[in-house]
Amino acid sequence: MSSWTIIQQSLPVFIKGFELTLWLSLIGIIGSIIVGLIVSLLQYFKVPVLHQIASVYVEISRNTPLLIQLFFLYYAFPVIGIKFGAELCGIIGLVFLGGSYMAEGFTGGFNGVSKGQMESGKAIGLSRWQLARYIVFPQGFSLSVPAMAANVIFLIKETSIFTVIAIPELTNTALDLIGMYYRSNEYLFVLVIGYAIILIPLSIVLTLLEKRVRYGSFGN
Amino acid sequence: MAEQILRVEHLEKSYQKKHVLHDINFHVDKGEVVTLLGPSGSGKSTLIRCLNGLEEYQKGTITFEGKEIVPTEKNWQQIRQKIGMVFQSYDLFPNLTVMDNILLGPTKVQKQDKFAAKKEALDLLKRVGLQDYANVYPRQLSGGQKQRVAIVRALALHPDFMLFDEVTASLDPEMVRGILNIIQDLADVDHMTMIVVTHEMNFAQQIADKVIFLEDGHILEQTPSKQFFSAPQTKRAQEFLDSMDF
Numbered sequence: 001m002s003s004w005t006i007i008q009q010s011l012p013v014f015i016k017g018f019e020l021t022l023w024l025s026l027i028g029i030i031g032s033i034i035v036g037l038i039v040s041l042l043q044y045f046k047v048p049v050l051h052q053i054a055s056v057y058v059e060i061s062r063n064t065p066l067l068i069q070l071f072f073l074y075y076a077f078p079v080i081g082i083k084f085g086a087e088l089c090g091i092i093g094l095v096f097l098g099g100s101y102m103a104e105g106f107t108g109g110f111n112g113v114s115k116g117q118m119e120s121g122k123a124i125g126l127s128r129w130q131l132a133r134y135i136v137f138p139q140g141f142s143l144s145v146p147a148m149a150a151n152v153i154f155l156i157k158e159t160s161i162f163t164v165i166a167i168p169e170l171t172n173t174a175l176d177l178i179g180m181y182y183r184s185n186e187y188l189f190v191l192v193i194g195y196a197i198i199l200i201p202l203s204i205v206l207t208l209l210e211k212r213v214r215y216g217s218f219g220n
Numbered sequence: 221m222a223e224q225i226l227r228v229e230h231l232e233k234s235y236q237k238k239h240v241l242h243d244i245n246f247h248v249d250k251g252e253v254v255t256l257l258g259p260s261g262s263g264k265s266t267l268i269r270c271l272n273g274l275e276e277y278q279k280g281t282i283t284f285e286g287k288e289i290v291p292t293e294k295n296w297q298q299i300r301q302k303i304g305m306v307f308q309s310y311d312l313f314p315n316l317t318v319m320d321n322i323l324l325g326p327t328k329v330q331k332q333d334k335f336a337a338k339k340e341a342l343d344l345l346k347r348v349g350l351q352d353y354a355n356v357y358p359r360q361l362s363g364g365q366k367q368r369v370a371i372v373r374a375l376a377l378h379p380d381f382m383l384f385d386e387v388t389a390s391l392d393p394e395m396v397r398g399i400l401n402i403i404q405d406l407a408d409v410d411h412m413t414m415i416v417v418t419h420e421m422n423f424a425q426q427i428a429d430k431v432i433f434l435e436d437g438h439i440l441e442q443t444p445s446k447q448f449f450s451a452p453q454t455k456r457a458q459e460f461l462d463s464m465d466f
């Protein structure tokens with residue numbers, strides 16, 4: 001069989017994997033942004049106890065590989081009676097990892113707001129909360145856009161690790177097909193194209209967004 | 221005797237080991253214009269930043285409008301509405317239009333009626349010649365225009381007292397005059413009480429009722445302006461004046 005026939009025949013399976021990768025990424029990213037936002041707010045307002053817990057979470061999450069986090073969720077948790085399906089495991093793992101990266105991104109943005117801005121806000125009598133609401137958050141979010149963009153790309157690529165817990169996303173689909181038919185070149189080719197279709201346009205859009213934020217209404 | 225609006229007694233400030241303000245004592249009467257002069261690093265900015273709580277001080281008291289300030293952040297929040305401050309670096313909020321920069325304090329902090337506050341903001345903008353710039357963002361303004369907006373932003377809160385911290389120091393020379401005229405106008409027309417930190421000696425001479433001369437965190441003299449510029453009491457002040465080009 002020619003390479004093209006192999007590729008053509010595999011396309012329906014790949015499309016399923018492609019959709020799953022997209023879907024898991026989307027949920028994972030949204031979840032990560034929510035967790036990241038909560039964590040960064042706990043840290044910004046130094047909420048007693050919770051902000052220490054948030055810091056411990058960030059350290060654990062950032063300093064362990066996703067692969068190990070997934071093994072833990074998938075193989076170790078059932079031992080103590082907590083059991084998730086593979087896809088849920090994947091999403092929880094991705095959010096656990098992404099949440100801390102997003103939190104660091106937001107925190108970096110908040111910290112990037114200059115001292116002069118804080119002082120001139122204080123000088124007109126703004127309270128701590130008003131300072132956050134009208135000055136630090138709007139400026140901080142736009143400062144954190146480049147970090148957010150990098151995290152989004154990073155998290156999508158990390159979904160390829162889901163293959164170790166047998167989630168049939170793109171990478172898993174390719175490896176499965178190679179295992180069955182031994183046509184590595186063809187399947188790996190489709191795999192690369194699959195990721196490129198998601199990531200290249202996304203990367204372009206995010207770069208445009210970064211530029212817009214930099215030169216847009218928040219520019220100085 | 222004129223009413224004292226601000227009184228500073230035995231103020232001491234240090235950063236870790238470095239003592240930057242030593243036993244500062246002075247007062248400002250209502251309607252009085254005080255300029256704070258002294259070489260760079262003498263503690264002028266630090267001193268006026270202490271007066272609206274942007275710097276902590278370790279000892280001494282500040283009494284404002286008859287009440288000794290208990291220096292907690294909450295109290296400062298209230299007092300800052302009465303003590304306006306303009307900075308060298310303007311520090312307009314880049315995420316807000318000129319109008320929103322001005323309205324933030326009056327409407328969010330003081331809960332003034334938005335419509336009235338807006339009308340007043342437009343009047344103030346008109347006064348500084350920027351009535352056509354209400355809806356632009358700070359990045360579209362020149363340095364001099366930014367500084368004028370910063371002054372309006374402070375005035376919109378109806379302060380009783382204004383602090384100007386080297387407000388012309390980062391402006392192009394041709395912009396300086398405009399800003400100084402606005403400050404002069406505030407003194408002459410509104411009889412605003414103010415402390416002005418400046419390196420513009422001509423301006424200081426013109427506007428000040430009293431000069432406080434600071435060196436190494438000590439007040440070396442406080443003298444009526446006329447006397448300071450014609451016959452300063454200390455040798456250091458004389459040397460300082462000689463070194464300035466005016």
